[in-house]
Amino acid sequence: MTEAIIVKKLNKSYGQKPVIKDLRFSVFQGEIVGLLGANGAGKSTTINILSTILKHDSGSVLIGGFDLMKDKSKIKKVVGIVPQDLAIYEEISAEKNVSFFASLYGLNGAGLKANTSKALQQVGLYEHRTEKPKTFSGGMKRRLNIACAIAHAPKLIIMDEPTVGIDPQSRNHILKSILTMREQGATILYSTHYMEEVEAIADRILILDEGQIIASGTKDELCQRYENQITYHFTLDRQPEEQGIRFSGLSMIKSVTYEEQGLTVTVGISNQGLSHIITAILSAGYQIKSMSSKEASLETVFLDLTGKSLRD
């Protein structure tokens, strides 16, 4: 497989604070790669460097075979960027927005018109093409934000949290559009902190934490590492106190998280420890109102690797 992006030993600091540390990863042509990380993990900085709008301190980046330091203008032509924040003109029509950004890539005449229409159709805004974005819902604006990035038919699309703050319908529409783009041959690097989005569309996942890739692979590959784990969630009659329940003697317990109305306990699945956990809770004087169990998921993997919740 040919690599669409090769990042080697990439470093970036803001002042004295290193944000990207010796970052290395590759994205192959035709795949959707999810870049998963909590807020502040370095996702946007990585995306900004790849988008040519932020200079890195050291390391090398090859995009479509072009060196980021030497062939910036060539890279710009083959990449489409969907920025995290909306970057559209509210006062001009959706069609004019898409047409303007596409024309910056050298499109004109009938080609520009056809590509503009196609991009608007792809995000489901063709019917609203003559309307101004100031009349759009948040989800429609997000879709227009994407249309502006894909109208020049880029080979590589870099998306920085394109679904932040939108309704489920618009999110589903966007995710379907992304899958369609992949089917049409585009390579997509998708940065997000929404686990379910990555699970839904990504061929491969890169987990970024404190400026480094700490794990990568398909969802199954990542979860395989934790296949012997199971997570129990207990809803209790009151808020549990950390010192009140004695789990210390139970060696099968990997982690315990205390919450407002319950607790989450992760155990090795090979150990039949559920009865011991329930006994410990009841012995501490709590009543169990409900209980659920979950096998290893991407969320479990992420939490275990980073110690952080994605929505922190």
Added chain:
Amino acid sequence: MSILLKNNFERIKHHKSVLFIACIVMPVFICAAIYISNHSTSHEVIAILNSDIPADISCEQYTLMSVEQQPPLSAFINGTYAAFAKKRTDGTYSIITLKGKQDKEAIQSLLTTGRLPADYRGDDLKRKERGIGTNILGFITMLVLMQGVALTTLYPEDRSNGTFRRILSAPCNENQYLAAQFIFTLICIYAPTFAPIAIIHALFGVEIGFSIADIAVLLLLLTVFATAFALFIATVFDRNTNLIATGISVVTCIIAGCFIEISTNNPVLAAICKMIPQTEFMELVHGIEFGKNYFQFRYGIAYILLCSLFFVAMGISIAKRRILEGEY
């Protein structure tokens, strides 16, 4: 660059307030400036209480009028009266005026001796000596400087709504972007400034002090400077650009003598005045109106262009530095 220009024209159509100022307010102000400049030499009136009008006074600049009571302050503000005088028992006059100390002393001299001091030049006389064209362009200079900043509104807007960043991630660099903003602002200042002057002169034969060609050249020089200044202000300041630019424009235009010739004995103030490009511009305008040629003002023209270049270079440099730091 043409794509960026086209987009700017498309967007500015939706900025009604900017369009209103450019297409309505500016031409109205310019017409007013031309009218005032053509009618600036008029007799100002000194109101004198009851029968205190001295006999044998002959003065081109002031007309004396007897009044029964002191006029209200508004009468001084709206120009009905330049001063009010009341005779004291010692033969001198108590004078109330909004004019300066020098004018007050001149009026005192007029009323007590029957004539103005030999070296006294009132505002109207000064304006008359400056020339109609110089007065017109003096008024316009400040308007053009302020208008420039209003018209660069699209640049700070692009920065704040993320479109600047998006444009730069496309095959377009900051030099092309800023060049497009420069040309757009230049056109938008030049056209609504030049057109009313040219129309008034061509259609109504109103005296503007210059030929159309001279006005075209002088306005181009002024708008180049105003555009460069506006671009610099828009790059440096994210907010309140209009307020800042208005303050700078008003102060520099006053001390550069755009409205009336300023003379000072303070060497520091004189040096500051000389450093302001508008001072060079006013000297150029005055010289051209009174028959000198552009070559005689080559250093002044070069200075204005250099200042413009400095503002543009500073604007580009600041924008580039910010971009390198990831600030857009």
